[in-house]
Amino acid sequence: MIRFQRRPVRPALTAAALLLAAACAPASDEPAAGAPADSLRGLALPEPLAKPRMVLADTDGEPFDLRAETEGRLTFLFFGYTHCPDVCPVHMGSLAAALDHLGRETRAATTVVFVTTDPARDTPERIREWLDRWDRDFVGLRGTVEEVGAIQDSLRMPRSVTEAPDADGDYLVGHAAQVVAFAPDGRTVFYPFGIRTEDWVHDIPLLLDR
Amino acid sequence: MQWWCSVRAVAWDWTWRPFLGVWVLLALLVAGYVRLRRCHGVGTRGHTAAFAAAALAFWLGLDWPLGALAGYLASVHMLQFMLISLVAPPLLLYSIPPGAWARLAASGPPAWLRFVTHPLIALVLFNLIVFLTHWPTLVDALMVSQPGSFLINASWIAAGLVFWWPLVAPAPARPGFGPGLKMAYLFAATVTTSAPFLYLVFSALPMYSAYELAPPIEGITKREDQQVAGLLMKLGGAVVFWTGIAVVFWRWHRAEEA
Numbered sequence: 001m002i003r004f005q006r007r008p009v010r011p012a013l014t015a016a017a018l019l020l021a022a023a024c025a026p027a028s029d030e031p032a033a034g035a036p037a038d039s040l041r042g043l044a045l046p047e048p049l050a051k052p053r054m055v056l057a058d059t060d061g062e063p064f065d066l067r068a069e070t071e072g073r074l075t076f077l078f079f080g081y082t083h084c085p086d087v088c089p090v091h092m093g094s095l096a097a098a099l100d101h102l103g104r105e106t107r108a109a110t111t112v113v114f115v116t117t118d119p120a121r122d123t124p125e126r127i128r129e130w131l132d133r134w135d136r137d138f139v140g141l142r143g144t145v146e147e148v149g150a151i152q153d154s155l156r157m158p159r160s161v162t163e164a165p166d167a168d169g170d171y172l173v174g175h176a177a178q179v180v181a182f183a184p185d186g187r188t189v190f191y192p193f194g195i196r197t198e199d200w201v202h203d204i205p206l207l208l209d210r
Numbered sequence: 211m212q213w214w215c216s217v218r219a220v221a222w223d224w225t226w227r228p229f230l231g232v233w234v235l236l237a238l239l240v241a242g243y244v245r246l247r248r249c250h251g252v253g254t255r256g257h258t259a260a261f262a263a264a265a266l267a268f269w270l271g272l273d274w275p276l277g278a279l280a281g282y283l284a285s286v287h288m289l290q291f292m293l294i295s296l297v298a299p300p301l302l303l304y305s306i307p308p309g310a311w312a313r314l315a316a317s318g319p320p321a322w323l324r325f326v327t328h329p330l331i332a333l334v335l336f337n338l339i340v341f342l343t344h345w346p347t348l349v350d351a352l353m354v355s356q357p358g359s360f361l362i363n364a365s366w367i368a369a370g371l372v373f374w375w376p377l378v379a380p381a382p383a384r385p386g387f388g389p390g391l392k393m394a395y396l397f398a399a400t401v402t403t404s405a406p407f408l409y410l411v412f413s414a415l416p417m418y419s420a421y422e423l424a425p426p427i428e429g430i431t432k433r434e435d436q437q438v439a440g441l442l443m444k445l446g447g448a449v450v451f452w453t454g455i456a457v458v459f460w461r462w463h464r465a466e467e468a
Contacts, residue, residue, distance in 0.1 A: 085220075085221030085425050086221055089425075090422070090423055093426065093432060094416075094422065097415070097431075097432070097433060101414055101415065194423060196422055197415045197432075198415050
């Protein structure tokens, strides 16, 4: 059996030693990033989709032509709504965190486009305020339910479904949970819910061919 | 109905939810303490107050709302750890009436208890459990289910009891484990628990998928949540361990003067 031996140690000396050792404790430890692999963590479509032809109003009320505005850029397109309790804020938060982590050059080559599926509640001001929680450069677009539905059709995504309101008038909007990435080289990659910040950090440089 | 808290895929709201498992645990704890007092004497008011404080810490840490929020925020999960592993166990051990300790000492503690409560073993076990129960792979695997979450909480309680036993419990007697070593023991814990603090605070990306993908809580980002968790471990742990050091030192000083 292990036993500690009693040694005569003065209380004050012990206290001083403990305080000195505490002052010398390490202050930081930056973990190393994992080595990037070649394969994407998103689902790359074997036959890439064309960026949808869409011109919707942005949060300043100006028309935003997706194809023209994002020509040659890595573009993330997501359909959601600002009252979404789970998927939308998680996607926006992790994308913003990843772009923040990857630095200015990557951000400059990337556009994140959020299209509301709840135009009744998502005013331009509300969308802007919501997106600004994560990134002021994220683009927010708003169109009619029919316009947005047609864009979803072109991407072979299910149309959003607005559920019946509860007693308080609140309601949920069922919508596709994936982010669609259009790489500058024409690849189309789907990112379902469950994709993490570390996955974006891994994939974005690959999508930008860096 | 949930019997124990866990990570949930539904958005957080402030609707009260009962956790029956927590109530059963607390009921067993109270019943056990009442029985202990009947058999071995009631002890002092201090013992009773310590038990009440321990039960309160367990209840606050495990029941709604902290227990429920621990399924959404890593920082609250850490607060839960502090309460049920660092605060409640020493109070619980202290609350045991002297008659019960005397009985244990007289009958001779079982070998396994002597082994796991040996200071060196206890320190290693505590740190091993703290490390494993904060390891992302394990947390992500366990926190998504109620039995898994219960396992983590039960491990924390066990680790806390084992860690505090050599410091608080008078049996088994360890005359070689004097005040100096007790302070060193507590100080060692402040150093070893720095590892989770460092990787939580300085990790550039969220470490736990369970919390990264959980429905967000307004007002705190995932990264901030993780950093607060790390700071809680470091600062909260420091407060507890240094309070322990101060108590040992004060008792030692008083004994030297007597």
